[in-house]
Amino acid sequence: MSEPGEVSGPDTVTAEASRAIHVLAIGAHAGDMDLTAGAVLAQHVLEGHRATLLHLTLGERGHPRLPVPEYAKQKHDEAEAFARAIGAEARFLDYEDGLLPDDEDVKMRVGDLIRELRPDVVLTHWSRSIHKDHARTHRIVEDARFYGGLKTLERERPAHWAGQLFYADNWEDAEGYRPDVFFELTDEAYQVWSEAITGYAFARGETYGFPYVDYYRALTTVRGAPAGFRRAQAFAAPVGSRDLRVRGTF
Template sequence: MTHVLAIGAHAGDMDLTAGAVLAQHVLRGDRATLLHLTLGERGHPRMTVPDYAKQKREEAETFAEKIGAGVRFLDYEDGLLPEDDDTKMRVGDMIRELKPDVILTHWSASIHKDHARTHRIVEDARFYGGLKTLEREREAYWANELYYADNWEDAEGFAPDTFVDLSEEAYEIWSQAITGYAYARGETYGFPYVDYYRALTIVRGAPAGFKRAQAFAAPKGSRQLRTKYFGKGA
């Protein structure tokens, strides 16, 4: 069994960019978990921050339930995500606890500073999680694979080299589940996230010879991988 952990800056980030892959792993009998560092609670121009925080948490829990994934939350503030050793240690502790085989997260460059910070936090957290000489509550654990998700907000310098062939069932589960997020429906600032990312599965799939795919970049960007699953048994 493979465990895929998707770590996003805000609730909804990894759901949108990697959710179909997570659903596909769950359908195979694997384990998937979403870890949200913030709720993204400052992302609605017509709702108060507390009200939208409550809504985003409910949306994240509903999405995870619909695709069969686990969901975890840290308590950082949207737009104020700290990039310090305490944050990296906390995420590293989550990696030690959850023991994922594969981690998915943000690309390094982004128009949103929380995304770029999450990229660096996760890279260091993976290191801290696997550092045997660093004593923490749980024993060290090294996550073998790391990939960066395909996000239009993180597009600068992003060159996908890993394409995951999506089954029709996984695509449909994700496609329906993601509409549970108000922002994805375009109800915050009007961007048609659902339409964009549904179409992107075709755009990324076609060059790889797939009907639909979600795309990722490996840390070294040195391999072309076409697969149906990450990790064990791919």
């Protein structure tokens, strides 16, 4: 594990059964990390670990028929319900869907949350996406992780370096994405996540018709098969290129 500014090799995936591991999943919109990493989060909770979902926006402009304030409330409620269903915590920032800034203010706010929550692992978006909020979230998290761990940067809380960072497998973030971490899912974790994700209207295909639930359920089989697993969720590491088969925790 390295401190900010130090040079290190690829992050490693470890099983640390002796202590609780905290995984923080940071998404541009409520539902992003729920879909792409929710089964892994559910599995960590089932194994006695901790999971938090941080939504930078609600994705409130994503419904073609509902007024934005109405859909904002619905998305907030859906995100809370999903987190409860998998045993995680939901956190929200107050940025607007489609207008997420890429500035030092948002990076510092997320960095401060990293200091507060003290995660061991951070999950977020890949760098290239068809959705600008996703690409901006990637850059925000990269810098926020640095600010959160920078001991010489004085903030309200002491510095905390989140030792591992991975990028989730999102069809909207596919350009140049190569998954190299394959996290095996238990049947129980898959079922918990599979049921919980149907609480999102957009995931059920009720906004623009894309069959998110069917797509991401099927993707667990697609990602699991080459690794020799029945089901898996895949991630990419920020450094190097690896092919890891993961059982247990990060």
